Amino acid sequence: MSPILLIAVPLGLAFIIPLLALASRKLPAYVPAVGMLFNLVVSLYLLPSVLSKPIVVRTAGFAPPFSIHLVAGPLGILLAALIALVGLLVAIYATGYIREGSVPRYHALYLLLLVGATGIVLTGDLFNLFVFFEILCISSYALVGYRGDKAGIESAVKYLIQGAIGSSLVLVGIGFLYGLFGTLSMADIAGNIHSVRPITVFISMAFLVTGFGVEAAIFPLNAWLPDAHSSAPSSISAILSGIAIKAGLYAVARVLFTVYGAETFLPFILVLGLLTLLVGEMSAFSQNNIKRLLAYSSMGQMGLIVFALGLASAASVEGALFLVVSHGLAKALLFLSVGYMIYRTGSMEISSLHGMAKRMPVSSLCFAIGAFSLVGLPPFIGFPGKFMVVRAALEKGDALYTVLVAIALLGTVVEGAYFFRIVQGLYFKPAPEGAVAETGEGREAPFSALLPACVLAAAILVVGVCPQILTDYVGPAASDLLDKAAYIRHVLGV
Amino acid sequence: MRKLISVTLLLVIVMIAVFSVSHAMFGAEGARRTGGLREDGVNFGRRYNNRALDETGAANVVAAVVVSYRGFDTLGEVTVLFVAALGLGALLYGARREKNAKEREPASLIVFTGCRFLFPLVLLFGAYVLAHGHVTPGGGFQGGAIVASGFVLVYLGCRGTLPAGRLAAAESLSGLAFVVIGFIGLAVGGSFLLNFLPRGTPLALFSAGVIPVIYVAIGLKVGSELGGIIGNLAGEVSE
Amino acid sequence: MSFLEDYVHYGGCFALIMVGLYVVLVKSNLIKVIIGINLIDTGINLFLISAGYIRTGTAPIFSGAAQEPGKMVDPVPQALVLTAIVIGVSVLALALSLAIRLHGHYDTLDLRKIKELRW
Numbered sequence: 120m121s122p123i124l125l126i127a128v129p130l131g132l133a134f135i136i137p138l139l140a141l142a143s144r145k146l147p148a149y150v151p152a153v154g155m156l157f158n159l160v161v162s163l164y165l166l167p168s169v170l171s172k173p174i175v176v177r178t179a180g181f182a183p184p185f186s187i188h189l190v191a192g193p194l195g196i197l198l199a200a201l202i203a204l205v206g207l208l209v210a211i212y213a214t215g216y217i218r219e220g221s222v223p224r225y226h227a228l229y230l231l232l233l234v235g236a237t238g239i240v241l242t243g244d245l246f247n248l249f250v251f252f253e254i255l256c257i258s259s260y261a262l263v264g265y266r267g268d269k270a271g272i273e274s275a276v277k278y279l280i281q282g283a284i285g286s287s288l289v290l291v292g293i294g295f296l297y298g299l300f301g302t303l304s305m306a307d308i309a310g311n312i313h314s315v316r317p318i319t320v321f322i323s324m325a326f327l328v329t330g331f332g333v334e335a336a337i338f339p340l341n342a343w344l345p346d347a348h349s350s351a352p353s354s355i356s357a358i359l360s361g362i363a364i365k366a367g368l369y370a371v372a373r374v375l376f377t378v379y380g381a382e383t384f385l386p387f388i389l390v391l392g393l394l395t396l397l398v399g400e401m402s403a404f405s406q407n408n409i410k411r412l413l414a415y416s417s418m419g420q421m422g423l424i425v426f427a428l429g430l431a432s433a434a435s436v437e438g439a440l441f442l443v444v445s446h447g448l449a450k451a452l453l454f455l456s457v458g459y460m461i462y463r464t465g466s467m468e469i470s471s472l473h474g475m476a477k478r479m480p481v482s483s484l485c486f487a488i489g490a491f492s493l494v495g496l497p498p499f500i501g502f503p504g505k506f507m508v509v510r511a512a513l514e515k516g517d518a519l520y521t522v523l524v525a526i527a528l529l530g531t532v533v534e535g536a537y538f539f540r541i542v543q544g545l546y547f548k549p550a551p552e553g554a555v556a557e558t559g560e561g562r563e564a565p566f567s568a569l570l571p572a573c574v575l576a577a578a579i580l581v582v583g584v585c586p587q588i589l590t591d592y593v594g595p596a597a598s599d600l601l602d603k604a605a606y607i608r609h610v611l612g613v
Numbered sequence: 614m615r616k617l618i619s620v621t622l623l624l625v626i627v628m629i630a631v632f633s634v635s636h637a638m639f640g641a642e643g644a645r646r647t648g649g650l651r652e653d654g655v656n657f658g659r660r661y662n663n664r665a666l667d668e669t670g671a672a673n674v675v676a677a678v679v680v681s682y683r684g685f686d687t688l689g690e691v692t693v694l695f696v697a698a699l700g701l702g703a704l705l706y707g708a709r710r711e712k713n714a715k716e717r718e719p720a721s722l723i724v725f726t727g728c729r730f731l732f733p734l735v736l737l738f739g740a741y742v743l744a745h746g747h748v749t750p751g752g753g754f755q756g757g758a759i760v761a762s763g764f765v766l767v768y769l770g771c772r773g774t775l776p777a778g779r780l781a782a783a784e785s786l787s788g789l790a791f792v793v794i795g796f797i798g799l800a801v802g803g804s805f806l807l808n809f810l811p812r813g814t815p816l817a818l819f820s821a822g823v824i825p826v827i828y829v830a831i832g833l834k835v836g837s838e839l840g841g842i843i844g845n846l847a848g849e850v851s852e
Numbered sequence: 853m854s855f856l857e858d859y860v861h862y863g864g865c866f867a868l869i870m871v872g873l874y875v876v877l878v879k880s881n882l883i884k885v886i887i888g889i890n891l892i893d894t895g896i897n898l899f900l901i902s903a904g905y906i907r908t909g910t911a912p913i914f915s916g917a918a919q920e921p922g923k924m925v926d927p928v929p930q931a932l933v934l935t936a937i938v939i940g941v942s943v944l945a946l947a948l949s950l951a952i953r954l955h956g957h958y959d960t961l962d963l964r965k966i967k968e969l970r971w
Contacts, residue, residue, distance in 0.1 A: 123805045127792060130692060134788040137781050178685045180804040181668075185660065187685040221850075224703040231696050238689070246932055250689035253939050254696060260946055261700025264953065267707040272953045273966055279950060280885060283943050284876065287892045290936060291630075291869070294896065297929065298639045298903035301658075322629060619877040623870045630866055640903040641926045658904065658912075658926035665927075666914055674912035674924070678931040690935040697942030701949045708956055750913060754934060815914060842945055846952075 122191035123176050124161055125199055126238050129154035133230040140223035147223040151210040151230040158203035158237065166196050170595045173609050175243070183243070183610055184304030190243035190610055194440070194596035198240040198369060201444055204578075205361050205451050206233040208571035212455050213354040215567035216462075225265060232258040232358065236366040243610060245296065245303045245378070248370060249289055256282045256334060259363055263351045274346035281343045285333030292326030299323070306610035309378050309603055320379065327374050334367030336421050338395040345402075348414035349467075353458030356410060360417040361451040365443050368421065372428055372600060380603050382431070389429030393526060395422030400530040404537050408467045412537065413453055416493065419530055420446045426527055427508045434514060436597040437590070438507030444589060445492065445500040445579075452489035452575040456482045459564035469541060474550030479563050483545045485572040490538040492579045495531060500579045503586040505531065670812030671747040671821035679752065680824045684806040687827075688791060691834060695788060698838045698845075706850050720770055728770030735763035743832030747821040753828040757835025764840035768847050777844055777851045780837045787834035794827060861902045868895030882954065882961040886947045893940035897933045904929035 132154045136147045165174070173192030177183060191199075210229065217225050231254060238251030260282065264275030293303070299315055300308050312320060333340045344364075348356045375384065399419030406412035420442070427439035460482060464471045476483040492499035495506075512524035563569070582589050599606070641658070661678055671677040679687055719725070742749075743756020767773045798807030813820030872895055875888030904926030912924040951961060958966055 121799070121805075123799070127795060127799075127805060130688070131789060131792040131796075133692075134695070134785050134792060137785045138789075141778060141782065176805075178805045179681050179798075180802060180807040181682060186682050219707075221703045221706040224699045224706070228696065228699050228703065231692060231699075234692070244686075246683075246935075247686055247689065250686050250693065250935060250939070253693050253942075254689060257693060257700065257939075257942055257946060258696045260950075261696070261703055264704055264950060267704065267953060269957045272704075272950060272957060276882065276947075276950050276954055276966075279943070279947055280876065280889070283889045283947070284873075284892070286939075286943075287869075287889075287896055290896045291899065293932075294900045294903060297900070297932075298643075301641075301644060303928070616874075616878050619874060623873055627866045627870050641906050641909075658928045659922075661927055662912055662921040662924045672914040674914070674927040675930045675934075678927045679934060683928075683931055686931075686935055690938050693939050693942050697945045700946050704946075704949045704953055708953055749915070750911070754938060846948070 120161060120164060121176055122161075122165060122174055122189055122196070122199075122241060123178070125158050125203075125241065126189075126234060128157055129230055129234045129237070133227050133234065136223055136227040136230070144222075147226045148214045148217075151226050151233070152207055152214070154230055155203050155207035155210055155233060158233075159200060159207055162196050162200040162203055165191065166193070166200060166592065169193050169196050170592070173599065173606075175610055184302055184307040187242070187244045187247050188304065188610065189241045190306075190606070191241055192596075192599040192606075192609075193592060194369075194599040195241045197440070197592050197596050198365070198443075199237050201447055202233055202236050202240070202362050202366075205447055205575075206358070208574055209354050209357050209361075209451060209455065212357075212458070212568050212571045215565050216354055216458060217352065220265060220267065225262070228258045228262050228265075229355075229358070232262065232363070236362050239366045240369050243305055245293055245305050245308065248305075248373075249286070249293060252289070252331070252334070252367075252370060253286060255363060255366055256286060259347075259355075259359060262355045263347045263359075265355065266352055268350075270346075270350040274343070274350040278343040278347040281333055281340070285330045285340070287330070288326045288333075289330030292323045292330060295319075295323035295326065304610070305373070305378050306607045309380065310607050310611065312379060324374070324379050324384070328371055331367055331370040331374065334364065335371050335425075336364050336367070336395070336418055337371070337391055337425060338398055338418075338422070341395070341418055344418055345411050345414045348417065349408060349410035353410075353454050353461065356413070357451040357454035357458075360414065360454065361447040364417065364421055365447060368424065368428075368443075376431075376600050377603055377606055385429050385431050387429075389426055389523065392422045392425030392427075392429050393523060395419070395425060396527055396530045397422070400533040404533055406537075407469055409457055409461070409469050409472060409541070410454075410467055412469070412541075413450070413457070416534065416538075417446075417450055419534060420450070420493070423505075423508070423527060423530070426523070427511070430508075430511055430515065430520070431601070432511055432515065433597055433601060435508060435511035436601055437593045438504055438511055440593045440596050440600075441504040441507055441586075441589060442501075444593075445504045445582075448575055448579055449489045449492040449499075449501060452485055452572060452579065453493070455568065455572050455575070456485040456489065456564075459568050460486075463564075469544065471551055472541070473544045473548035476546045478550070481569055482564050482572065485576050486545065487542050488576045488579060490542055492583065494535045494538055497583075498580065499583040500586070500589075502583060503590070666815060669808055669821055669824065670815060671824050672815045673747050673750065673752075675750075676747045676752055676824055676828070677821070680747075680827050681806070681808055684795075684827070687831070688795065688806070691788060691791060691831060694835065694838055695784070698784070698842050701842055701845050702850055705845050708850075720772055724770050725772075728766050732763050732766055732771075735766060736760055739763065739832070739836065743828055744825060745818065746828040746832075747824045748816050748818070753831025754835055756828075756832040758839065760832065760836030761839030761843065764836075765843050768843055774849060775840060775844055777841065777849055780841045780844070781851065783837040784834055784841060787830045787837070790830040791827060791834070794823060794830070798823070861905070862899065865895045865898035865902060868892075868898065871895075880963045882951050882963055885963070886944065886951065889947070890940065890944055893936065893943075897936050897940075900929045900933050900936065 176189040235254030260279045403415035427435045492501040495501040665674040665677040669677040739759035742751040746752030795806045799805045808822040810822040872891030909925040912927040
C-alpha cells in the first residue's frame with residue numbers, strides 16, 4: 120500500500136471521465152466521490168504507520184535525489200486525509216448542485232484539483248511541487264469561471280492574471296535554486312543551504328514565498344480572493360476556501376521551514392499574518408453579500424494560521440495545523456449550507472436570508488454550527504485550535520507576543536460580531552416580504568446536500584468534544600514541519 | 614505615474630537578480646569553473662550524462678531524464694495540458710458564437726488543394742518525431758505539436774472539421790495508457806513508472822525499454838488534445 | 853569583458869522578464885496582458901536553460917560513436933523547460949478562452965472598463 124496510490128488512482132479515474140461521458144450522462148458525477156473515498160481509506164490506513172517515520176516513495180526505480188520521490192510523513196498524510204474527506208463530501212454535494220454547463224468536464228476538473236492538492240502535500244521534490252501547484256491553480260481558474268456569468272468570468276480573469284504571475288515567480292525561484300545547488304530534491308537543497316552566502320539564498324526565498332503566497336492568500340497578494348471565492352459555484356467556493364489556500368500555505372511553510380530553515384524571516388511572516396487577519400476581518404464586517412463575507416473571513420482565518428506559523432514554536436505549529444483542519448471543515452460546511460439558500464432565494468444578500476430557520480431548518484442549523492466553530496466557541500472544533508495558538512503565544516514569555524496575540528483576539532471578536540449578527544438574522548428576524556411565497560414553506564435542500572453538511576457538522580462536534588482524536592496526529596505532524604535535520608535524514612539516509 | 618513606478622521597481626529587481634547571479638558560483642558553467650559543489654557528480658546533471666545510456670538505454674539523455682528519471686513530472690505536465698483542454702471546453706460550452714462572413718467563405722483552390730496534400734505528410738512527420746524521441750532530438754511533446762499543426766491546417770486551409778468525439782476518446786485513452794504503464798511498473802518492480810521492458814541496443818528504434826512507448830502515448834495525447842483545443846476555439850464544443 | 857561574455861544570456865532573459873512584467877502591469881488590453889504573461893514565461897524558460905549551459909558544450913545525445921559525456925550540457929534544465937513550456941501554453945489557452953467569454957459579456961477587452969465587482 121504505497122502512498123503513490125493517493126495520487127495515481129484518482130488521476131487515472133480523472134482520465135476515464137471523458138470516456139464515461141460518451142457512454143452515459145449521469146455516471147461521471149459519481150467518479151470524484153469514488154476516487155476521494157479511495158483516498159480517504161488509504162490515507163487513514165497509512166496514518167498510524169507514518170507517525171514515527173515518513174514513507175519515502177521513489178519513482179522509476181532510482182534512489183533519491185536522482186529521481187522524484189514522495190515523502191509521505193505525518194503532515195502529508197494528515198493533510199491528504201483532510202483533502203479526501205472534504206473532497207468526498209463536496210463531491211456528493213455537487214452531484215445534485217451542478218446541473219448546467221458541461222457537467223462531465225466539471226467533475227473531471229474537480230477531481231484534478233484535488234489530485235493537485237494531494238500531490239502538493241505529498242511530494243519531496245521542488246519542481247514536482249511546482250507542477251502539482253500548477254494543476255491545482257489551473258483547474259481552479261477554470262472552475263471559478265465555470266458558470267459563465269459576468270461576475271464569474273471577471274473574477275476568473277483577475278485570478279488567472281495574478282496566479283500566472285505568482286507561478287512565474289515560483290519558477291524564477293526554482294531556477295535560482297537549481298543554478299546554485301544543481302539539484303531539485305528539497306532534502307538535498309536543505310542539506311546544502313548553508314554553503315552559499317545568505318544574501319543569494321534570500322533572493323530565491325523571496326521569489327518562492329511571494330509566488331506561493333499568491334495562492335496562499337497572504338496580504339498583500341490576496342486581491343483575487345474575495346472575487347474568486349464569491350463568484351464561483353458554492354461547491355467550488357467550499358473547496359477553494361477549505362483546501363486550495365491550505366495547499367498553497369503548505370507549500371510556503373514547507374519551503375520556509377524545511378528548505379530554508381529561515382529563523383530571521385519569521386517575524387516578517389508574523390506581521391504579515393496579523394495584517395491579513397485584521398484586513399480580512401474588518402472587510403468582512405462591512406459586507407452585505409454573504410459569500411463575499413465568507414471569503415473575507417477565510418482571508419482572516421488564514422492570517423491567523425500564518426501568525427501561528429510565524430511564532431514557530433512546536434506548540435504554535437500544532438495549533439496552526441489544528442486550525443487548518445478545523446477551518447477546512449467549518450468553512451466547507453458554511454459554503455455548503457449557504458449554497459442552497461442562495462439558490463432558493465436567488466440572491467446573495469444577507470437580508471434575504473432572514474428567517475431562513477423556518478424554511479430550511481437543517482441548513483440553518485448547520486450554518487450556525489459552522490459559524491460558532493469558526494469563532495471558536497467551546498464544544499466545537501474551533502475552540503481547541505485557537506486556544507492552542509493563544510497559549511503558545513503566551514508561553515513565549517515576551518511582552519511583544521502578548522500584545523500581538525491580543526490584536527489577533529481582537530480580530531476574533533470582530534468575527535464573532537458579524538457571525539452572530541447573521542445567525543441572529545437567520546433565526547430571529549422575520550423573512551422579507553414575498554420571500555415565503557416565492558420559495559414556499561418547508562422546501563429544504565435535497566438529501567445530496569444535507570448528507571455532507573450533516574457529516575461535517577457531526578465531525579465538528581465530535582472532534583470539538585474530544586480533541587485528543589486530532590492532537591495525537593497533529594503533534595508528529597508539527598515536528599515533521601519543524602525538524603529539518605530529521606527530514607533530511609529520512610529522505611537521504613545520511 | 615504607474616508606468617514610472619513599475620519601471621523603477623522592475624529595474625531594481627532585475628539589478629538585484631543579476632547581481633546575485635554574478636557573485637556566486639551559478640549554473641553549470643559556474644560549477645565547471647569553480648569546481649562545483651560536490652565531487653560525486655550529483656550536481657548539474659553530470660551523473661545523468663554519465664549513466665543514462667547504461668541505466669535506461671536511451672541515446673537521448675534528455676528523453677531519459679524526461680520520461681524515466683523525472684517521469685512523474687511528465688505525468689503531471691500531461692495532466693496540466695488535460696486540465697487546460699477540459700477548462701477551455703467547459704468555459705466555451707455556453708458561448709454562442711456566430712461565424713462571420715469571412716469565416717464561412719471557402720478557401721482558394723491553391724490553399725485548399727495544398728492543405729489536403731500536406732495534411733498526411735505533416736501527420737507522418739509528427740509520428741516520426743514522436744516515435745524516435747529516444748534516439749534523436751524530439752519526443753512526444755514535439756511530435757504532438759507537429760500533429761496538432763496538421764489539424765490547424767485542416768481548420769484554416771481546408772475549412773474542414775475533425776471528429777471531436779474521437780479526438781476526445783483518443784486523448785483519454787492515451788492518458789490512461791500512461792497511468793497504466795506506471796501501474797505495471799509498480800506491480801512488476803515496486804516503483805511507479807519503472808522501466809520494465811528490455812533496454813535493447815542503443816540507437817535502435819526498439820530500445821530504451823518503456824521510453825518510446827510512453828513517448829507514443831504522450832504524442833497521441835498532446836496531438837489530439839491540441840487538436841481538440843483548436844476545434845473548441847473554432848467553435849465546436851461537444852458535451 | 854569576460855563578465856559580459858558569461859552573463860549576457862542572463863541579462864537577456866531578465867530583460868525579457870522585465871518587458872513582460874511591464875506589459876502586464878501597465879497595459880490595459882487583456883490580449884496584451886496575456887502576451888505579457890507569455891513573454892515572462894519565455895524569459896524564465898531562457899533563464900532555466902542558461903543555468904545548465906557550458907561553453908563549448910555539446911548536446912546531450914549519444915548520436916555518434918565518440919561522444920564524451922563530460923562535455924555535454926546539463927539535460928535537467930532542458931527537461932524542466934519542456935514542462936514549463938507546456939504549462940505556459942496551458943495557461944495561455946485558458947486565458948484566451950476567458951478573453952472570448954469576457955468579450956461576449958462586456959463587448960470590450962479594456963480592463964479599466966471591466967470593474968463590475970467592487971468592494
